[in-house]
Amino acid sequence: xxxxxxxxxxxxxxxxxxxxxxxxxxxxxxxxxxxxxxxxxxxxxxxxxxxxxxxxxxxxxxxxxxxxxxxxxxxxxxxxxxxxxxxxxxxxxxxxxxxxxxxxxxxxxxxxxxxxxxxxxxxxxxxxxxxxxxxxxxxxxxxxxxxxxxxxxxxxxxxxxxxxxxxxxxxxxxxxxxxxxxxxxxxxxxxxxxxxxxxxxxxxxxxxxxxxxxxxxxxxxxxxxxxxxxxxxx
Amino acid sequence: xxxxxxxxxxxxxxxxxxxxxxxxxxxxxxxxxxxxxxxxxxxxxxxxxxxxxxxxxxxxxxxxxxxxxxxxxxxxxxxxxxxxxxxxxxxxxxxxxxxxxxxxxxxxxxxxxxxxxxxxxxxxxxxxxxxxxxxxxxxxxxxxxxxxxxxxxxxxxxxxxxxxxxxxxxxxxxxxxxxxxxxxxxxxxxxxxxxxxxxxxxxxxxxxxxxxxxxxxxxxxxxxxxxxxxxxxxxxxxxxxxxxxxxxxxxxxxxxxxxxxxxxxxxxxxxxxxxxxxxxxxxxxxxxxxxxxxxxxxxxx
Numbered sequence: 389x390x391x392x393x394x395x396x397x398x399x400x401x402x403x404x405x406x407x408x409x410x411x412x413x414x415x416x417x418x419x420x421x422x423x424x425x426x427x428x429x430x431x432x433x434x435x436x437x438x439x440x441x442x443x444x445x446x447x448x449x450x451x452x453x454x455x456x457x458x459x460x461x462x463x464x465x466x467x468x469x470x471x472x473x474x475x476x477x478x479x480x481x482x483x484x485x486x487x488x489x490x491x492x493x494x495x496x497x498x499x500x501x502x503x504x505x506x507x508x509x510x511x512x513x514x515x516x517x518x519x520x521x522x523x524x525x526x527x528x529x530x531x532x533x534x535x536x537x538x539x540x541x542x543x544x545x546x547x548x549x550x551x552x553x554x555x556x557x558x559x560x561x562x563x564x565x566x567x568x569x570x571x572x573x574x575x576x577x578x579x580x581x582x583x584x585x586x587x588x589x590x591x592x593x594x595x596x597x598x599x600x601x602x603x604x605x606x607x608x609x610x611x612x613x614x615x616x617x618x619x620x621x622x
Numbered sequence: 623x624x625x626x627x628x629x630x631x632x633x634x635x636x637x638x639x640x641x642x643x644x645x646x647x648x649x650x651x652x653x654x655x656x657x658x659x660x661x662x663x664x665x666x667x668x669x670x671x672x673x674x675x676x677x678x679x680x681x682x683x684x685x686x687x688x689x690x691x692x693x694x695x696x697x698x699x700x701x702x703x704x705x706x707x708x709x710x711x712x713x714x715x716x717x718x719x720x721x722x723x724x725x726x727x728x729x730x731x732x733x734x735x736x737x738x739x740x741x742x743x744x745x746x747x748x749x750x751x752x753x754x755x756x757x758x759x760x761x762x763x764x765x766x767x768x769x770x771x772x773x774x775x776x777x778x779x780x781x782x783x784x785x786x787x788x789x790x791x792x793x794x795x796x797x798x799x800x801x802x803x804x805x806x807x808x809x810x811x812x813x814x815x816x817x818x819x820x821x822x823x824x825x826x827x828x829x830x831x832x833x834x835x836x837x838x839x840x841x842x843x844x845x846x847x848x849x850x851x852x853x854x855x856x857x858x859x860x861x862x863x864x865x866x867x868x869x870x871x872x873x874x875x876x877x878x879x880x881x882x883x884x885x886x887x888x889x890x891x892x893x894x895x896x897x898x899x900x901x902x903x904x905x906x907x908x909x910x911x912x913x914x915x916x917x918x919x920x921x922x923x
Binding site: 436457461463467468469474475477478479483491494535539 | 802803805809810815816822
């Protein structure tokens with residue numbers, strides 16, 4: 389469904405991603421792991437057109453989307469859900485959700501997607517009129533995921549959804565992602581939370597210093613000695 | 623209480639001053655909203671803003687005085703000039719501001735660009751229309767008398783139309799998809815990109831809407847004042863003082879500030895003469911910067 393080939397991304401002088409190749413099949417949950425600051429988020433942002441300076445092929449649904457503006461990419465059904473949420477602080481929950489359905493393809497499905505999102509996140513129903521800026525970290529994270537779903541995307545790039553959340557909320561967000569996946573959405577997830585990844589992931593990539601250093605299914609990842617050393621300190 | 627003739631005269635004069643303050647204040651409000659909008663959404667500062675005030679006036683003058691358009695009165699004029707102002711603003715953003723946006727330090731480059739544009743427009747107006755002042759006929763002639771007070775229909779129309787313009791703008795901002803998109807870009811540009819809002823188009827549309835608003839203000843106030851090719855910078859200063867006093871980026875603050883400043887101008891003009899009003903504005907601006915730099919309703923840093 390998505391295949392990234394030899395992607396190089398730059399922030400000014402610094403060469404962040406080096407010849408990164410990643411592929412995600414329809415219906416999969418693929419997890420991108422790796423130390424902080426090594427380019428995982430940059431990969432997601434590059435895919436979604438949020439970074440300008442990049443070379444390589446990003447093929448999504450048989451179309452090279454490298455160089456397309458984000459609004460065009462969103463309209464093709466590929467959505468980025470940011471680590472730092474990027475909500476509209478002085479708008480209500482409902483207004484945030486409605487703006488999630490801004491792209492042409494999402495507009496027609498706004499009503500049904502709103503119902504689906506409220507099913508997934510019942511807590512948001514009572515908070516429709518609350519300003520996004522007054523929400524707690526966990527709720528804001530849920531709103532960010534919910535807003536992403538409003539775009540009617542069938543491919544979600546989710547950036548560290550559990551970051552800064554307490555364990556019970558983490559659990560909740562992961563089971564929601566599982567549910568979303570079961571409803572037919574493909575997910576590329578950046579995440580550090582190893583035990584949870586084991587439940588979720590179909591395949592795992594590890595990125596170090598802007599390069600893919602490991603690729604395999606979760607059994608392979610869990611039995612890989614070097615990965616254990618890096619991430620679990622074992 | 624027995625009122626002497628002098629007392630009564632004084633009250634009438636006060637009423638006149640208040641009406642003048644409300645009338646100009648309402649147009650300032652319109653201009654301040656336009657300026658706040660552009661700054662809040664695009665983070666660009668448009669120094670040529672005041673010259674678009676004149677542009678609105680001159681376009682109306684061409685139609686009314688130059689071409690003798692009579693049919694439909696000012697409705698026809700607005701129906702023709704407002705779309706032109708929109709296209710001018712949109713084109714300016716797309717062709718001149720947007721290309722700069724990709725460069726480092728683009729805010730300063732935009733400032734220089736619009737400053738140059740302001741000088742260019744001022745000269746262009748002088749060459750095309752001459753330096754002699756032009757005037758526009760009132761929207762409606764006549765006046766209404768309440769007791770011994772007289773309100774000109776013109777003042778009432780200016781007040782109603784600029785307030786109507788602001789209310790319409792506010793309604794569109796909160797009740798249309800594009801209005802919400804404009805607010806989204808102002809609140810979180812990255813978030814707006816993520817949900818698929820075409821930022822470049824919103825920037826251009828915002829510029830265009832602000833150009834329409836200041837042009838509209840130009841048509842309204844040019845009936846009371848004259849159209850002067852040089853007045854762009856004065857208008858710009860006034861719009862800026864209103865915006866700074868109200869609090870950069872706060873539309874509500876801009877509205878309050880506009881009426882306060884409209885009143886201040888009217889009172890200073892009445893007590894000391896109109897030429898002192900700009901001095902009063904500068905004193906107000908200095909006081910604002912010294913005592914409350916974030917302005918009336920600004921969020922501060």
